[in-house]
Amino acid sequence: MSWDDKRPMSPHLQVYKLPLTAKLSILHRATGAVLFMGLLLMVWVLAAGASGATTWQSMHGFLSSWFGKLTLFGFTFSLYYHFCNGIRHLFWDIGKGLDLEGAHKSGIAVIAAAIILTVLTWLIT
Amino acid sequence: MAEFKLPVNSIVKIGKTFSATNNNAGEKPKNTRKFIVYRYDPASGENPRTDTFEVDMDNCGPMVLDGLLKIKDELDSSVALRRSCREGICGSCAMNIDGGNTLACTKAIADIEGDIKIYPLPHQPVIKDLVSDLTHFYEQYASVEPWMKNDAEVEPDKERLQTVEEREKLDGLYECILCACCSTSCPSYWWNSDKYLGPAALLNSYRWIADSRDQASEARLDDLEDPFKLYRCHTIMNCTEACPKxxxxxxxxxxxxSKMIKRKMK
Structure with missing residues (x-):
């Protein structure tokens, strides 16, 4: 929304102490964006596989580097967080867990689940 | 597209500092706290600023509103704010205190750690100091047509009766005092208030949708069936966190x- 008022706009993000629910909402949006980027990564992996050994090797080389692994780690966390928080949203959609206490508890549960699943995935693979 | 930064004319500068006045015994007060208050003077043409006021806590009421009125009485009478009932029922003194929207009259100073930072309700045009322009907010409230719609003829001396259960459906709805703490705490409302109705207007729409005496529920839902008016709510829950009631x-x-989905499945 553009600001064409001559009067000042009162501060918002600059002064608001965002509650946990709001921070997790931002994280949901951010991980959603990461998943979109991750899809491009998946396309790259598939395309590299289809275009022969040398392209596959260079793709594999990148993903095996520390930076590539960090990217995949971030993608794994994003996938699990977005998935778990999506389930939280489904509960909200049927009207469950929308009181402040419930939303806080489910928020902490979702963060914990995403971290545990991410670590487990990297330990197993 | 969401604008995360403040416009150039809205960037807040550091303002003046006012020391606490001597108490009735003529001594410097020992127990003081700092109130950091957003100031904007429309006559000056200058950017907003934050002034710091040292307030004697030994001679001050318990609530943030008491502190603000003491500042007005003793340190700077030009501080502008809305207030009326001082007991959380009029909704006039809604402002951003210690990083959250609430009523100055029901927020205890003792519940705040560190300096008491006070700003107008977020992301609104500022008229002066803590007084923001809520015209758009009220227009959105009016747009949900918050009155009973019922064409049934009733004798003038008869009431439209409800069962106890029907009346209970209005609990948690009718108590809204339209202070705007919820709507102006909502990031979705900050970025889309031109199209998104915001929590206060939506709650008040549902107050009539849920009313057994109102016959216009379907039309009310039709009006909200829109990508922006209703569905910009992403369950961030700042509204519920902020609501002083x-x-x-x-x-x-x-x-x-949920009602939107259910009526589509009929």
Whole structure:
């Protein structure tokens, strides 16, 4: 929304102490964006596989580097967080867990689940 | 597209500092706290600023509003704010205190750690100091047509009766005092208030949708069936966190969404 008022706009993000629910909402949006980027990564992996050994090797080389692994780690966390928080949203959609206490508890549960699943995935693979 | 930064004319500068006045015994007060208050003077043409006021806590009422009125009485009478009932029922003194929207009259100073930072309700045009322009907010409230619609003829001396259960459906809805704490706490409302109705207007729409005496529920839902008016709510829950009356607009909005789906499945 553009600001064409001559009067000042009162501060918002600059002064608001965002509650946990709001921070997790931002994280949901951010991980959603990461998943979109991750899809491009998946396309790259598939395309590299289809275009022969040398392209596959260079793709594999990148993903095996520390930076590539960090990217995949971030993608794994994003996938699990977005998935778990999506389930939280489904509960909200049927009207469950929308009181402040419930939303806080489910928020902490979702963060914990995403971290545990991410670590487990990297330990197993 | 969301603008995360403040416009150039809205960037807040550091303003003046006012020391506490001597108490009735003529001594410097020992127990003081700092109130950091947003100031904007429309006559000056200057950017807003934050002034710091040292307030004697030994001679001050318990609530943030008491502190602000003491500042007005003793340190700077030009501080502008809205207030009326001083007991959380009029909704006039809604402002951003210690990083959250609430009523100055029901927020205890003792509940705040460190300096007491006070700003107008967020992301609104500022008229002066803590007084923001809520015209758009009220227009959105009016747009949900918050009155009973019922064409049935009733004798003038008869009431439209409800069962106890029907009346209970209005609990958590009718208590809204339209202070705007919820709507102006909502990031979705900050970025889309031109199209998104915001929690207060939606809660008040549902107050009539849920009323057994109102016959216009379907039309009310039709009006909200829009990508922006209702569905910009992403369950961030700042509204419920902020509501000084302990209401749950986030849950009410979820109920409207649920009604939308249910009537489509009929």
């Amino acid at each position: 302990g209401l749950n607009p986030a849950k009410v909005i979820a109920k409207i969404k």
